[in-house]
Amino acid sequence: MSREARVEAFVGAWGALRREMEKVIVGHGDILSGVLTALFCGGHVLLEGVPGLGKTLLVRTLASSLDLSFSRIQFTPDLMPADILGTNVIVEDSVGRREFQFQPGPVFAHLVLADEVNRATPKTQSALLEAMQEASVTVAGHPRPLPAPFFVLATQNPIEMEGTYPLPEAQLDRFLFKLRVPYPEMADLNAILDRTTGAEVPRVERVLDKAAVLRMRELVREVPIASHVREYAARLVMATHPQWEGAPEAARRYVRYGASPRGAQALVLGAKVRALAEGRYNASVDDIRALALPALRHRVVLNFAGESEGVDPDALIGEVLQSVESASRRELERAVG
Amino acid sequence: MEPDSALVACEELVRRVARAVRLRRAARAAWRGAFWGALAAVGLLLLKSWLGEQAVLWSAALIAAAALFPAAFAALRPVPPLLAARLADRAYGLEDRLATALECRAAGGARSFALFEALAADAAASAARLRSAPSALPPHEVREKQLLAAPLTLAAALALAPALPPDPLAALAERLAPAMAGRDTDAPSLRERLARLLHPGAAPSQGSAVRPSDERTRAQGTEGAIEAPQYKDRAIARTDPDFASFVKQGDDRLRLLERTERLPDLESDFASSQYRALLRRSRELSAGADPNRLSAQKLAELLREMQRLGRPGGEWMREVHEGLDALEQGDLGHALNAIRTALERLRRSEERQRSGQELRGGREERRGGGAGGDEAAGEAQAEADRPGSYGLAKGAYEKGRPTARLRSTPYDTAVQGQRGLRMPSADTGTLARPGSPPVQLQAGGELGQYRRMMEDAIAREEVPRAYHEQVREYFRSLQER
Numbered sequence: 159m160s161r162e163a164r165v166e167a168f169v170g171a172w173g174a175l176r177r178e179m180e181k182v183i184v185g186h187g188d189i190l191s192g193v194l195t196a197l198f199c200g201g202h203v204l205l206e207g208v209p210g211l212g213k214t215l216l217v218r219t220l221a222s223s224l225d226l227s228f229s230r231i232q233f234t235p236d237l238m239p240a241d242i243l244g245t246n247v248i249v250e251d252s253v254g255r256r257e258f259q260f261q262p263g264p265v266f267a268h269l270v271l272a273d274e275v276n277r278a279t280p281k282t283q284s285a286l287l288e289a290m291q292e293a294s295v296t297v298a299g300h301p302r303p304l305p306a307p308f309f310v311l312a313t314q315n316p317i318e319m320e321g322t323y324p325l326p327e328a329q330l331d332r333f334l335f336k337l338r339v340p341y342p343e344m345a346d347l348n349a350i351l352d353r354t355t356g357a358e359v360p361r362v363e364r365v366l367d368k369a370a371v372l373r374m375r376e377l378v379r380e381v382p383i384a385s386h387v388r389e390y391a392a393r394l395v396m397a398t399h400p401q402w403e404g405a406p407e408a409a410r411r412y413v414r415y416g417a418s419p420r421g422a423q424a425l426v427l428g429a430k431v432r433a434l435a436e437g438r439y440n441a442s443v444d445d446i447r448a449l450a451l452p453a454l455r456h457r458v459v460l461n462f463a464g465e466s467e468g469v470d471p472d473a474l475i476g477e478v479l480q481s482v483e484s485a486s487r488r489e490l491e492r493a494v495g
Numbered sequence: 496m497e498p499d500s501a502l503v504a505c506e507e508l509v510r511r512v513a514r515a516v517r518l519r520r521a522a523r524a525a526w527r528g529a530f531w532g533a534l535a536a537v538g539l540l541l542l543k544s545w546l547g548e549q550a551v552l553w554s555a556a557l558i559a560a561a562a563l564f565p566a567a568f569a570a571l572r573p574v575p576p577l578l579a580a581r582l583a584d585r586a587y588g589l590e591d592r593l594a595t596a597l598e599c600r601a602a603g604g605a606r607s608f609a610l611f612e613a614l615a616a617d618a619a620a621s622a623a624r625l626r627s628a629p630s631a632l633p634p635h636e637v638r639e640k641q642l643l644a645a646p647l648t649l650a651a652a653l654a655l656a657p658a659l660p661p662d663p664l665a666a667l668a669e670r671l672a673p674a675m676a677g678r679d680t681d682a683p684s685l686r687e688r689l690a691r692l693l694h695p696g697a698a699p700s701q702g703s704a705v706r707p708s709d710e711r712t713r714a715q716g717t718e719g720a721i722e723a724p725q726y727k728d729r730a731i732a733r734t735d736p737d738f739a740s741f742v743k744q745g746d747d748r749l750r751l752l753e754r755t756e757r758l759p760d761l762e763s764d765f766a767s768s769q770y771r772a773l774l775r776r777s778r779e780l781s782a783g784a785d786p787n788r789l790s791a792q793k794l795a796e797l798l799r800e801m802q803r804l805g806r807p808g809g810e811w812m813r814e815v816h817e818g819l820d821a822l823e824q825g826d827l828g829h830a831l832n833a834i835r836t837a838l839e840r841l842r843r844s845e846e847r848q849r850s851g852q853e854l855r856g857g858r859e860e861r862r863g864g865g866a867g868g869d870e871a872a873g874e875a876q877a878e879a880d881r882p883g884s885y886g887l888a889k890g891a892y893e894k895g896r897p898t899a900r901l902r903s904t905p906y907d908t909a910v911q912g913q914r915g916l917r918m919p920s921a922d923t924g925t926l927a928r929p930g931s932p933p934v935q936l937q938a939g940g941e942l943g944q945y946r947r948m949m950e951d952a953i954a955r956e957e958v959p960r961a962y963h964e965q966v967r968e969y970f971r972s973l974q975e976r
Binding site: 165381383386433440441442490 | 578591
């Protein structure tokens with residue numbers, strides 16, 4: 159298959175997946191794009207939103223439209239790491255001999271929904287760390303690889319904080335994107351009511367299998383990116399660091415730690431997926447700019463002033479974007495002379 | 496289509512953008528150069544009187560050169576293709592296709608990037624659609640372009656106007672010179688006079704300084720000439736102090752400073768002296784009273800106060816210690832006599848300080864000699880009066896007398912075992928200045944102190960009872976000696 163055909167196949171698969179998901183999910187176009195982008199990047203997504211906005215439904219719909227194994231883990235305070243990873247149990251064979259046999263946990267699936275991930279204890283949350291980063295788990299001293307593609311979608315509720323354990327920065331950094339699920343618009347709400355209270359239940363078809371997903375992941379990494387686009391992503395990440403000389407005033411005042419290099423990786427990979435989804439063969443500055451919020455909002459750690467003044471990370475990243483954009487424009491003007 | 500041939504359209508677009516960039520640079524450099532050249536031309540035209548009519552030509556040439564040369568330099572400056580491609584991507588909304596394609600080609604093309612061919616074709620198609628697109632660069636306002644009219648207008652006005660004279664006074668003097676012919680006044684001197692008339696406070700220039708007397712003479716000698724005013728040389732008329740008087744005053748001041756050691760000590764006021772309290776108290780105690788009616792306690796109090804106030808080794812401390820010893824032995828009469836003697840010495844010392852008599856030898860004498868100072872002065876006087884002492888100083892410490900010089904410094908010591916001049920006392924074996932009583936005074940005072948310490952030690956039972964009498968006997972023997 160030629161390169162152009164592969165790119166066309168990618169665009170087709172992207173469109174088909176979106177169409178299948180939009181059969182169930184009303185609105186939330188950005189959320190759907192973000193989830194699909196993370197899927198083809200090979201990253202994981204943290205969905206944040208109040209209850210009842212369809213986070214879990216979105217993930218279930220995605221699992222239904224992909225020919226992949228799916229497991230759902232409801233995180234609760236009494237959930238233990240073994241409940242996620244699996245454990246060795248004594249099994250008696252046909253001749254009566256007993257031996258330990260590993261029973262894989264729910265994490266051994268292509269698509270894992272970690273529902274209300276902030277309700278589990280940090281010990282259990284950390285069980286996901288190795289799985290998310292290494293795509294393998296270690297049980298009883300034996301590393302066990304997870305099936306590829308491995309895609310974790312976690313949800314959390316931002317307002318009901320009682321009895322929760324906020325995710326530590328190390329674990330937040332492992333999510334490629336953090337997507338905020340907003341409340342639906344009036345028209346979307348009407349459509350939701352229409353679809354969910356009628357007799358007709360939408361049926362989702364499987365449009366993509368495991369091999370196709372892996373091929374598309376390979377294709378994503380072949381998308382070229384110009385040096386000034388890459389530099390733009392790096393400058394964006396550096397501008398979130400208060401000690402960087404080009405950081406805007408808001409970052410200097412309210413940020414304790416800026417985004418990690420994983421943030422820049424997320425920007426570049428996401429830009430490549432976005433370019434392919436739009437039928438382009440190169441990542442652009444616009445792609446980087448479009449993905450700045452989901453890729454950086456959970457990687458910026460506010461300081462005391464930022465927390466006490468209730469600074470929204472999205473507004474902060476907006477200022478960072480504006481600062482980097484104007485600096486880039488000035489630089490170009492100077493070069494022109 | 497081959498990638499390289501596909502990129503032809505991209506390169507065409509990039510060249511167009513690069514040309515636009517060079518034009519913009521040239522225009523900007525031309526406007527800026529013209530502005531600054533026009534400013535320089537204005538300066539040139541102000542000097543038209545010296546340069547003549549050529550100044551106009553030079554100014555025009557300057558403006559043209561200042562505009563053209565930078566413009567040519569800017570137009571010839573190369574524009575990097577990637578910069579032009581980025582500008583084209585931004586200007587035409589090409590989503591960085593051009594820049595990425597050109598960069599990929601420069602980095603190896605299809606060998607390094609799997610999607611290069613598709614990217615090149617996509618970029619070429621996008622560029623081909625922009626063949627008739629407007630310029631990629633929006634018009635840029637140059638600030639100097641808006642300000643250029645002012646210096647240009649000024650330069651034109653200066654070019655059309657007659658040349659400004661270099662020296663208006665000289666020109667006026669030149670004009671007046673024919674009218675002043677035969678009146679002993681040439682043009683430079685006339686210019687000088689005009690200048691003084693216009694600026695009376697200004698000093699005349701060095702080359703044309705005219706003294707008032709000369710001016711008067713010349714004015715008197717030339718009948719019918721312009722009446723010369725009486726100019727006053729203000730620089731000479733100033734009443735600044737002359738240097739000689741300043742030096743004289745300085746000498747007087749220095750001399751006064753040298754004498755400060757010999758001046759009476761005005762800081763020590765007798766009325767507020769601490770000794771005055773002692774004198775008053777001693778008079779209260781002894782005024783017309785029988786010594787036997789004074790209590791030993793009051794006498795001891797007075798003596799201790801004198802001891803506290805007096806410096807160790809002072810000239811009246813000996814009497815104070817004698818008084819204290821006499822009090823301890825119960826001899827009130829002897830103690831009272833000691834107090835009187837001490838007070839008498841104190842009074843004499845005060846009077847000497849007030850009168851300044853003692854200042855003849857400076858304060859060293861007081862510090863080193865005390866009562867011996869008078870004696871030393873008397874001896875020196877007698878020495879000077881003796882025949883054969885011609886040429887020696889008559890002061891208390893005359894030069895050339897080693898003995899007196901030894902006495903004059905407080906660091907000199909006497910031979911061990913040498914006795915004091917005035918009072919026999921116990922030989923303590925201490926090295927001290929000859930003729931000064933402090934050694935004996937310290938010994939006498941310390942003896943009393945040690946005896947009191949001995950009594951205290953016995954009272955505290957720190958000495959075995961069997962040795963009490965033996966210790967007391969030892970101190971009595973010291974006292975008798």
